[in-house]
Amino acid sequence: MLQFVRITQLNKFIMNTPHKTPSRNKIIAILKDTLNVIKIEFRTLFKDRGVVTMLVLAPLAYPLLYCGLYKNETLIDVPIAAVDCSRSQESRELLRHIDATQNVQVISKFSTLTEAKQAYNEKKVHGVVYIPADFSKKLNTGDQTTVSVYCDISSFMYYRIINQACSNCILAMSNQIQMERLNANGITGESAKIAASPIPYDAVILYNEGAGFASFLMPAILILIIQQTLFLGIGMITGTSREENRFHVLVSSTTYKGSTLRVIIGKSICYFSMFAAWSFFVLQFVPRLFNLPHIGIPFDIMMLMIPFLLSTVFFSMTVAVFIPNRETGIVIFMFMSLILLFLSGVSWPESNINGFWRAFGWIFPATCGIQAYIKINTLGADLHHISFEYISLSVQTVIYFITTYWAYRWQIMKSTRKSLNKAEITE
Amino acid sequence: MVSRPIYFIGTVVIMAFSYVFFLTFFNEGQPNKMPIGIVDLDNSSLSRQFSRNLESTQQARIVMKLSSHKEAREEMQRGKIYAFVEIKRHFSVDALSSKRPAITFYVNDGYLIAGSLLFKDITYMSAATSIGMERKVLRAKGIDERRIMGIIQPITQDTHLIGNPWASYGTYLLNVILPGILQLMVLLMSVFSIGVEYKERTSREWLKNADNTMFAALSGKLLPYTIIFTILGVIGNMLLYRYMRYPLNANIGWMFLATFVLVLSSQAIAVIFIGITPVLRDGVTFAGLFGTLGITFAGSTFPIEQMPSGVRLLSDLFPIHHYFNIYVDQALNGVPIHYSLSSYLIMLAFLILPFFVFNRLKNAAIRQNYPTK
Numbered sequence: 082m083l084q085f086v087r088i089t090q091l092n093k094f095i096m097n098t099p100h101k102t103p104s105r106n107k108i109i110a111i112l113k114d115t116l117n118v119i120k121i122e123f124r125t126l127f128k129d130r131g132v133v134t135m136l137v138l139a140p141l142a143y144p145l146l147y148c149g150l151y152k153n154e155t156l157i158d159v160p161i162a163a164v165d166c167s168r169s170q171e172s173r174e175l176l177r178h179i180d181a182t183q184n185v186q187v188i189s190k191f192s193t194l195t196e197a198k199q200a201y202n203e204k205k206v207h208g209v210v211y212i213p214a215d216f217s218k219k220l221n222t223g224d225q226t227t228v229s230v231y232c233d234i235s236s237f238m239y240y241r242i243i244n245q246a247c248s249n250c251i252l253a254m255s256n257q258i259q260m261e262r263l264n265a266n267g268i269t270g271e272s273a274k275i276a277a278s279p280i281p282y283d284a285v286i287l288y289n290e291g292a293g294f295a296s297f298l299m300p301a302i303l304i305l306i307i308q309q310t311l312f313l314g315i316g317m318i319t320g321t322s323r324e325e326n327r328f329h330v331l332v333s334s335t336t337y338k339g340s341t342l343r344v345i346i347g348k349s350i351c352y353f354s355m356f357a358a359w360s361f362f363v364l365q366f367v368p369r370l371f372n373l374p375h376i377g378i379p380f381d382i383m384m385l386m387i388p389f390l391l392s393t394v395f396f397s398m399t400v401a402v403f404i405p406n407r408e409t410g411i412v413i414f415m416f417m418s419l420i421l422l423f424l425s426g427v428s429w430p431e432s433n434i435n436g437f438w439r440a441f442g443w444i445f446p447a448t449c450g451i452q453a454y455i456k457i458n459t460l461g462a463d464l465h466h467i468s469f470e471y472i473s474l475s476v477q478t479v480i481y482f483i484t485t486y487w488a489y490r491w492q493i494m495k496s497t498r499k500s501l502n503k504a505e506i507t508e
Numbered sequence: 509m510v511s512r513p514i515y516f517i518g519t520v521v522i523m524a525f526s527y528v529f530f531l532t533f534f535n536e537g538q539p540n541k542m543p544i545g546i547v548d549l550d551n552s553s554l555s556r557q558f559s560r561n562l563e564s565t566q567q568a569r570i571v572m573k574l575s576s577h578k579e580a581r582e583e584m585q586r587g588k589i590y591a592f593v594e595i596k597r598h599f600s601v602d603a604l605s606s607k608r609p610a611i612t613f614y615v616n617d618g619y620l621i622a623g624s625l626l627f628k629d630i631t632y633m634s635a636a637t638s639i640g641m642e643r644k645v646l647r648a649k650g651i652d653e654r655r656i657m658g659i660i661q662p663i664t665q666d667t668h669l670i671g672n673p674w675a676s677y678g679t680y681l682l683n684v685i686l687p688g689i690l691q692l693m694v695l696l697m698s699v700f701s702i703g704v705e706y707k708e709r710t711s712r713e714w715l716k717n718a719d720n721t722m723f724a725a726l727s728g729k730l731l732p733y734t735i736i737f738t739i740l741g742v743i744g745n746m747l748l749y750r751y752m753r754y755p756l757n758a759n760i761g762w763m764f765l766a767t768f769v770l771v772l773s774s775q776a777i778a779v780i781f782i783g784i785t786p787v788l789r790d791g792v793t794f795a796g797l798f799g800t801l802g803i804t805f806a807g808s809t810f811p812i813e814q815m816p817s818g819v820r821l822l823s824d825l826f827p828i829h830h831y832f833n834i835y836v837d838q839a840l841n842g843v844p845i846h847y848s849l850s851s852y853l854i855m856l857a858f859l860i861l862p863f864f865v866f867n868r869l870k871n872a873a874i875r876q877n878y879p880t881k
Contacts, residue, residue, distance in 0.1 A: 130790075131789045131790065131793060134793060135793070139797075146801075147804070149816065150804055150810075150815055150816075150819060151804075151810055151815075152815075152816055153810075153814055153815065153816070156811065156814045157814065159814075201670070201841075202837075202841065202843040202844075202847060203847070220662065220663075223655055223658045223659075224658050225657050225658050225661060225662060225663075225664060226662070226663055226664070227663070227664045227665070227666050228663060228664070228665055228666070229665075229666045229667075229668060230665060230666070230667045230668065231667075231668045231670055232667065232668070232669055232670060233670060234669045234670060234671065234680070234840070235807075235808065235811075235832075235836040235840060235841075236680070236807070236808055236809070236810070236811050237677075237680050238810060238811060238814075239811060240669060241624060244667050247665065248665050248667075251663050251665045252665075254662075254663060255661060255662045255663040255664075258662040258663065259659060259660070259661075259662055262658065262659045262662065263659060266649070266651055266655075266659070268649060272606075274608070275606045275608055275645065276642060276645045276646060276649070277642065278608070278638050278642070279603065279606065279608060279638060279641040279642055279645055280603055280608070280609065280610070280611060280634070280637055280638040280641055281608055281610045281611075281638065282610060282611045282612070282613070282631070282634035282635065282638065283610050283611070283612040283613070284612075284613055284615070284627065284630075284631060285612065285613070285614045285615070286614075286615055286617045286623070286627070287584070287614050287615065287616050287617065287618075288616055288617060288618035289616075289617035289618050289620065289623070290617070292617045292620060292623070292624065294620070294809075294810055296618075297617065297618065297619070297620035298620075298809075317789075374618070407789055408700065408703075408788050408789055408792045409514055411696070411792045411793060411796045412514060412518050412696045412697065412700050412792055412796075413514065413517055413518065413522070415692060415696065415796040415799065415800065416522055416526065416689050416692055416693065418800060419685060419688070419689065419800075419803065420526070420529055423530075423533060427619060428619075428620075428621050429533070429534070429539060429621065429677070430539050430542050430590060430619060430621065430622040431587070432539075432542055432543050432590075433536060433539040433540070433541075433542065434533070435532070435533075437532075438529070438532070438533055452587060455587075455618060455619075456585060456586070456587055459618040460584065460585045460587075460616070460618050461585060462585035462586065466582065466585050466586045467586075
């Protein structure tokens, strides 16, 4: 980032100075070199179908695809079966209420659990409500009765939805009967209310009021898509240039100390500017289009993108130096997307990730990037709430800039040495 | 195959790393003792008792005492706590004088798993507190002890989780993610190993070594991977069902068979990808995208039947979806094997696919008329 600032300052400086001295000529030469690198990088990028797929198509199409797949936030009318052994007015009322919920639907009634099990095995239903034979009798004699709910747990969503819908209905009916029984015991009016719930409780769900699946997972996936496409795209470009062995050709002037910096800055400006535009689309437009949470301040999100994108660019450029072929990156690092999703602490809470894996997660910009984006975008945090993530990403930017410098310098030296050797041999 | 590090990394190293990562990551089973906050404006013995009760739940741990709602909300936005409970001033006095003071709690469902687990525990504890109070009130009214339970809770609910009685989070995820990574690596490595012959212009020798029959050339190429990935997959099954003791209500042999068929069918799809364009770079890109999508299309994270229509048909194209169905039927629910036969057969049917691209692959191998970069 510092380098970026320095360049822009230099730019202004040069524009304001009419007279050119030798040192200024040098600065102009540096700028020309850098611009040249940017130009070449953009040209190689857009000429390559694979790279365009990874750096343009994937970051724009993937968010739409995943948002489309996870469009339904919750489950609607999950089919369940009822085993009503009571066959009473009360049991039918309870089943009617369960059927009337938005989330589940009682599609069939059986007289035994074995029959219901059969329907479950055939995947016709995902849950069973079992009402015992003495249900109505116990309700009339003032005793306690139990309703059993069997949930499919092949997916966490089935369990949560079926269990919740049933327990809401059971609780509502239970409360109503409780009132009747209190009245029967001579406790009425206000004192019945006090007796029924002396300490009422009030649960408030924040930031994802509908407990939606997409609202919870998609923000993390969006950041992950940005990091992974940028990473794999850079890996592809670097792998290709290694194969073609034209690493040094990217530097217009011959190898001297400043040139490494020019190559790095030129390339990073190219990737950064492109992904700044994409992240505007992915992080601002997509959440609005699919009605995902978006209560954050857009400016804060774009501010976050500066260290996030820069650290991702430099991280990728460092690692890419070790990728020997253009396809290797995808083969070796594709699976990391899954690992990174869990390391981010969005599904399995960050507080419960053990120390080793948490430290491992700090290697990747996505870990802090996802946390910071969710905090701003979903929880409505300000930049000062995410100062930890912001500083971490800035530190990563500096570290990965230095490692990129070393890695590129090492590569450029190697290629110069090789060409020198070749020159000696031909002589 | 042993000549380049990528072959070893793409098979053994990545699978071993994934096993170690996910098994150590989810070894708790469920996230326990997650940080929550409390805003106790009453600070009475009753409110402190409530805090202690919260501490004793499985999922919650009070990490901070906060002085206002605003402060608590900010800590939530910082991600330091996933929920907080607010107890108003005069809570204890109001409770004793029957003024029904409310306990309010806030959970952050931006982190859905943490939020919904804490929601359950805090609700339970709040209800228990109220019930304890209610029991005292009813006793004071002289109601018969036998009748009190009938009044407090006329209907109770008893929830059974079919096949996974512990509701372990690892069970939900690992039974899909580990086979998911396996099929991703099978796809990538199969495409890579075939595509590299075209890319490096060695396809003629490769075909010649197989007596110029594509079938022999492909089998020779893919068989080592079939063996390695099946062994790695079976090790994965053993880790899940023997070492971690995740629910297994059928013979483990059926899961071994499912893993083997998953490897075979993924290889068949890999051949299709490299057959459509015998260009390595396009092949690995397709395989990578298809493999990662497979984990969504398996149907564990969000049920396929509840996704937009059309997706359901699409999901049949992913072998991992059929593998997931076998896992649900066999390992989780333990239903008779004949329910799963169709899933095994569909996966085997993928093996017909490669025959459609044999000619194309053969021609490309001889003519070498595709770009190499």
